[in-house]
Amino acid sequence: MPGLLRGVARTAVVAGTATAVSGRVQRRQAEKFAGRDAQIAADREQAYYDQQPAAAPPPPAAPAADPIQQLKDLADLKAQGVLTEEEFAAQKAKILASTG
Template sequence: MPGLLRGVARTAVVAGTATAVSGRVQRRQAEKYAGRDAQIAHDRQAAYDEQTYDQQAPPPAAPPPAAAPQVDIVSQLKSLAELRDQGILTEDEFTAQKAKILGT
């Protein structure tokens, strides 16, 4: 019986040692690869953010200044008045073109 007890005790020691070593190896590998996994996750997120940023619509163009169309209207009316004064346009043609420019 002492031989049987010794064999069981030896098996228990070997199994316990193997479990302890296995757990230690597993923890060390987890610690070793945790940094690598974190770096991979960071790189993937950065690439995703960059891709998302590139796909965003460009900012809307600035609206044109409000004064520019008025100056254009004024210059067109002056040109029409000069044509009327020179006799190239009749009063009716001048009035029609003026209404068209003013949008009335």
């Protein structure tokens, strides 16, 4: 019986050592692959952003409207009957206020 217990104990020690070594190897590999995977993800993300077109420049500002031309256009609308005298006067005041 002591020989049998010794064999069982030896098997348990060997199995426990193998399990510990296996676990350590798995952890090391997981750490190694996690670092590699993180680097690959970072490289892909950078490549994605490098392929994106640069932001388009803002459109040029519209040239300032000529107040004389605006008043002429306003007078034409009034002559066509599109604007009433009050609407014409209000718009004319806005145009003149924005120039001075």
